Amino acid sequence: MTHLAYLVAGWGIALVVLGVYGFGLLRRGRRLTGQVPAGQRRWLTSPGDDGRGG
Amino acid sequence: MTGRRDTTGSAGSRLLGVSALVGVAVLLLFAFVLTDPDVRVHPTTGEEFGQFDAVRLLYLHVPMAVLTYAAYILCAAASVGYLVRRTPWWDVTAYAAAEVGTVFCGLVLVTGSIWGRPVWNTWWEWGDVRLMTTLVLFLLFLGYLALRRTTVDPRHQARRAAVVALVAVLDIPLVNRSVEWWENRTLHQQSTLAELKIQDLTLFTLMLGFVVFGLVGAWLLLHRFRVGWLEQAAAEHGVAMAIAERHAELDMPDVDAAVGDAGDGP
């Protein structure tokens, strides 16, 4: 395949960056849910819900 | 809210995530195996020219560009929503959209540059309208994110960020216009979407790319939103805990009576 190095670089960088970012989000989420007691995790409620201090 | 909730995942987001992963796999199959390289034959000299296999990068680059614009438009809309409604939901959405959008924007610039090297014979081209506009867009939102990361009263920060996002979005047409007038040459125009023999399969793969990266973007946005929401909740919880601790330290019935029992959270 021609230009193989470019293809690998392009696709590779994109998928790796997106993957790392995604994992980073999951990790942040895990850490934060640990900090917030169950009663206050309001992201499961419907949009437009007024959070505290809104 | 039932069950173990120690992650930001939910049944919906897991389904979305799995679909996205499967989609990426299918897209890779189409992009690398099922589609042909862009090869054309010169009418007089008979030699082959075209993008050859570099075209396979477009199935990545173009969908991500569309997603970038979608994310930034969402950020602008959410910023307006925040300025009008002033609820945290709009603010968290704006921040999430900006961050996800900036990740995609950076990748668009990088993949575009990588694609441009074999096809246009250059890593970069000053004066190409779309390139310049995308670059400035990227810089504008880097500034937005930098502002977001300063620690300050969340309400003030939300308002400032909303203004920055709006000004950034309003600036873009002006940037576009000025670069267009400036050089009037744009390699993007000799582009490829018009030149490509868009056979059914190429077009289909491109469309598939839009769908797949749409799923990826949606998954990222959903989780980033949840993370943002939890960040705010954690901050508020932290404040509430600190207040409760102070009260516990004081342990004065008069104070409790005067202030009310703050022990069970805000």
Added chain:
Amino acid sequence: MREVFADALLIAAKDLRIEARSRVLVNQVAPFALLVLVLFGFALDADQRTLRTFAPGLLWVAVLLASLLAVQRSTSLEHADGAHTGLRLSGMAPSSVFLGKAAAVFVQLAVLEVLLVVGIVVLYGSTVEDPLLLVVSGLAAGVSVAATGTLYGALASGLGVRETLLPILLLPVLAPVLIGATRAFDDALGAAAVDGWAWLGLLVVFGLVATVLGALAHGALIED
């Protein structure tokens, strides 16, 4: 409406009076701008003919960099000794405050531009072929930079990181102004065959939008 402008004039006069006394523009910002021109001379290691081609762009980069200092200075005036609280309590409309401060920054930028034009004439051998275009586009660009800068100065204020945050917020937004002003000056200085008056249109639009937007947004930012 008249009150808005009258108050703006008061604010502008106050800022300029402070400048007259402290001479920050004269002693620090202007030398910095000239220094940028000199640095370009060293860095580009070119003869005057080449520098003349680039002179408009170099001038406007110098203006933009110097404007960062001018805006920082303008914003910090309000935060010294809690002056901004006094301003808020005075009952003046936030848009007056914006217009006044932007006007003061504009005046300072205009002075800088004049200085830099003299600078490129002397250092780079530029010649002014269309003085009218030069002046008008200089004014329009000055308004654009001053208005946008004042808005972003307010956006970045009170955060403790203003010095490092302001450039990355402000400069990308000013990209069209840099392009437009450079092209207009290219024409006015005879450095390139370009229709400078067309670019002036872009600068005027930018300046108007920036001023209106700034006046509106400043209110939203100051109110609590």
